[in-house]
Amino acid sequence: MKFLEEKFVPFAARIGSQRHLVAIRDAFVVIMPVTIVGAVAVLINNIQGVFAENGLNVMSIYNGYTNFINSTGISDVMSAVNKGSxxxxxxxxxxxxxxxxxxxxxxxxxxxxxxxxxxxxxxxxxxxxxNNSYSWAENAKNVEVLTDDxxxxxxxxxxxxxxxxxxxxxxxxxxxxxxxxxxxxxxxxxxxxxxxxxxxxxxxxxxxxxxxxxxxxxxxxxxxxxxxxxxxxxxxxxxxxxxxxxxADTLGTAVLVSFLTHILWVFGLHGANLVGAVTTPIFTPMLVQNTAAFENHQAIPNVVPGVDLFTKMGGSGATLGLLIASLLFSKVQAERTVISISIAPGLFEINEPIIFGLPIVMNPIYMLPFIVGPVVLSITTYLLMDFNIIERGCLSIPWVTPPLLSGFLVTGGGFRATIYQAIGIVFLVLLWTPFVLMSNKQNAD
Known part of the structure; x- marks a missing residue:
């Protein structure tokens, strides 16, 4: 712990504040609304794929929706939006x-x-x-074209x-x-x-x-x-x-990114911003590739860009599980007061009130589940997506989108991913509960 506090955290802070990385991170933040607009356009034009033959197989809805957006010109509008974003x-x-x-x-x-x-x-x-036309020998496999043409x-x-x-x-x-x-x-x-x-x-x-x-x-x-x-x-x-x-598109990367993000948070540093300064330039093009594949009804090529959202339900540390567990089992009035204030923002992935108000920062009881929960979810999410058991992330959505809805939207209408996200919430409640009870006992003493 002393090594991390004295050596690792200052080093990570310096990396996160490096001006080129900061400029890249801020540039992506500026264009994020446009990215989301483009993702919404792709979703509107392709959401009927949920009902295709290889999906729920409700072809009447699939054909009806397709005919509707084509006949009304909505499809053309969304295509133009995507072209410009x-x-x-x-x-x-x-x-x-x-x-x-x-x-x-x-x-x-x-x-x-x-x-x-x-x-x-x-x-x-x-x-x-x-040129408009060329002729070549029958059954020819290679055709040479002069550069002048x-x-x-x-x-x-x-x-x-x-x-x-x-x-x-x-x-x-x-x-x-x-x-x-x-x-x-x-x-x-x-x-x-x-x-x-x-x-x-x-x-x-x-x-x-x-x-x-x-x-x-x-x-x-x-x-x-x-x-x-x-x-x-x-x-x-x-x-x-x-x-x-x-x-980048490996299980090891997914776990490392999750671990570094949350180990920085428990020392009071904004892990998402610091790690994001390095990962955003790498993961964003990969997510855009996924969006293009989704739009063209092709297999989604990359896994890692879709993992992060499933590891941060309720915000960094997946603290939605802490919210629910505290509401059910916490008897410490100070904690319940902080939790009651944090419920509304927590549903929209904003959990600074918990991180600094409970607190989780430098809290020996809550530090462990804060790190372990997201790491476990990053492993399971990556494996499930890699083996195509749940749908892969392919769209950019607002980071404040509540859980369940976020899983459905980020995968372009993935029901299996949504169900998995619900299971993940149950897992988080079970993970956080022993630590809530431990905190109760310590504060009671």
Missing amino acids: INMMAVLLVVTLGYQMAKGLNGDGIATSVVSLTCYLGLAPAVQTL IASGGIAGAKLDSNGMFVGMLLTIVVAEIFIRLSKNDKLKITLPDGVPPAVAGSFTVLVPAILSVILIVAAGTYIERISGMNLWTIIQKFVSAPLNSV
Whole structure:
């Protein structure tokens, strides 16, 4: 315990406050509402899948709902919403991350966002469009097309959605570091007379740094592609995204994330924020991939992004079990007072009143179930999802969504996941009850 308090907690706090990680975390927070809007749109267009042949097999509801959203145009509206939100995640992240990076370095947020987006779009691979028709020998397996017959079109959509998020993050960090530092160099500033409107004067102030940053970054990306034969998206996917995903989507990762989150909480640090600064850039693209698979009626590829919600029923520490157990068995008036105040926010995953008011922080009795409960749930949830016994998480929902409803929505209408969540609540009550009774006995003494 002394080692954790003196060594681990300060180290974790430093990692969680690292400015690049903080900027990434805050950027994801900004675009979270848009992510949820896109998830809602996907859910509305695909919720009838619950009643498909491979679901509840109530085809009258399935066909009726499908015909309704198609005939009324609701499907088209939701598709357009999705196209502008989830399918633009990389672009949105570049803009918000550029702004957050500038905040951390006391730079021009709008200008940094614009320069970052310019570099990103400038380096994004173009769609390759073939001629209308080609002929080749019968039974030919490989067809060679001369490069002269290929015309560059618009930017590939796959580079603007979750597939481009890692490139967007890394590229924006580099652009921001260079552009903001150049912007603070007085020798590169163009100062206009006082009578010039502020917006115009501000543009000229960063004109030279913007020109230098864009040319430098785009040139570097272009020559990397010429030398390596791979664009930045291919390089990042091959050497960063793929290795991270292979490690991230494992049982060990799910358990480690849960354990670290809650061990930090019991020492008074906001574990979700500190650990989320590292995990959010990894898990969010994986969740968006799941959303795309759900929308296209394909198998959900990733497990870990859907685990966390099932381990935090009532908030960090899965304290919904503590709420119920205390209402049933606690006889300590001080605890019952805190619990009564905490019931309403606890149902919406807000449990700071319990963590700091009961308290759980540095409480030797309640620390153990606070950590063990989520870890056990992370193990069972991962295994059940991995073996497809319950549905996998595929949609982003507001974090304040109450249990049971959250399990149903995050899985795109998964009844098995909802039932499992109800079983999880029973488990949590049984887990917390002995510790509530122990607390009663200690306080009675």
